[in-house]
Amino acid sequence: MMNLDRFTMISNEVVEFRSTYFPEEKPTLVDSSIGTDPPAPKVDVEITATERKDIGTQTGGSPRHMAANCDEGKLSNWLRRVYPLVEEELSFGITEVCDMYDECDDSSDGFTVRMHQELKLQNTDPADTSRKRNMGAAAWLSVLTRNAPILVLASSSHHEAWCDHIFASITVFTPRRDSYGSVQWVELCSNPVKACIESLETNPFNKDMFAGGTVSGDVYIWHYELNLRNEQNSFSELFSETTDFGKVVDMAWIRLNPLTKDFGLLSCHSDGIVLLWKVGKHIGKDKIFRITPQGTSGKAIILTRISTISNSEFVVGTVDGGILLCSLTQLIPIGASDGGERSGSSPAVVKRNHFAPTIIELKSHSFAVTTLLKKENARQKFLVSCDITGEVFFHDITDVINSAPPIIIKMPLPFKNRIACTDDMRFILSPNNDGMLEIYRIDDGSQENVGESKLRGKPSLIRASSNGKWIITGPYDGGFIIYFVEREE
Incomplete structure (x- = not known):
């Protein structure tokens, strides 16, 4: 039952809450998040497109859209040379950026050279004690221990081919560990030769074999062998022969046939002669090449260096700075008068195994060539040549017919042997x-x-x-x- 005592019949005054909305006025809205000041009035600005102009071409169209004359052949050759280099560079990935506040030095290249050991050859010629032994030859053979190969050395004083050479020899050094664990080369043995050694060259296809040439034109081939059972070193002479040509100024090995184990040895003689010796089960003289470039008939040519660049090509350097690429596949038989006829004489008699190779003349130096090196990567082959003044050429011999001009670097004096x-x-x-x-x-x-x-x-x-x-x-x-x-x- 409802309790009526809580209700009354008295009417109280009405409490009014006046409205803030006035239809005749527009309210001003203020965003409390940006303060109490009213926002700036919004103004719509008309946008007009502006034509972009090239400052350098105010009077005409852009030259990038104009047809340009282009030698497509030269462009194609340039792209063919540049593309492999760019692709190779990109294969190395992103180059590490050096902080501009950090000190960057050349040691980051990771290339360090330091002196390791001095060797001295004893002078066994009592009559030659007063002369400086400033001529020499060296060859690195197979690796024996701790990445250290066998070493062969020879030295002599500068003299003519007719001098007495009864004390000439070559000396073999083998690497051994000393008491501190470092590799040191010690003398193993010494072998006599007929004349002073002018050059030594290791067979790159069999690094236990090497050849030597003397100032009298003698050619030697030696073999080194290590018996693993008793660790005894064997050093023997496989072949020697005296030639009728000038001194052997340089030597180079060549593989005559990639499918066989037959090697070839090229001996470069100073009087323009290169001999090919075939080295297999039997060793002997195979061919005689007379180097006679075009336009030099009757002029004596003096050779200084030789290097092989393929199974059928070799390069020689001359005392006049010439660099001649010779082919073994295109040979011209020659005779006593180089294949021609002299006026009032009978035709020349062709000599057996005497040939003139086909020659391509590369860019020549101005002075005598002192070094010929072959360098090769995955895509290109280079011939590095240097003359006595320190001028270095990098010949791209990947495609000799369409080869580009060599890169030339001039090293500072003194002269470079x-x-x-x-x-x-x-x-x-x-x-x-x-x-x-x-x-x-x-x-x-x-x-x-x-x-x-x-x-x-x-x-x-x-x-x-x-x-x-x-x-x-x-x-x-x-x-x-x-x-x-x-x-x-």
């Missing part, structure tokens, strides 16, 4: 006076000298091992210096 080049063709190394090794960086032209030795004299050779870790220079009056090359992989 020999140079060595790293496989990536970034550094050139050359022996300098008094035991210093000059390192020239190709990309920026910087130069530094390594080593400080008591040896004195100007060396005539530099030879790098096949693994690129060891370099030997000399002779410094019968002394040689071994350098160790360290590169970050």
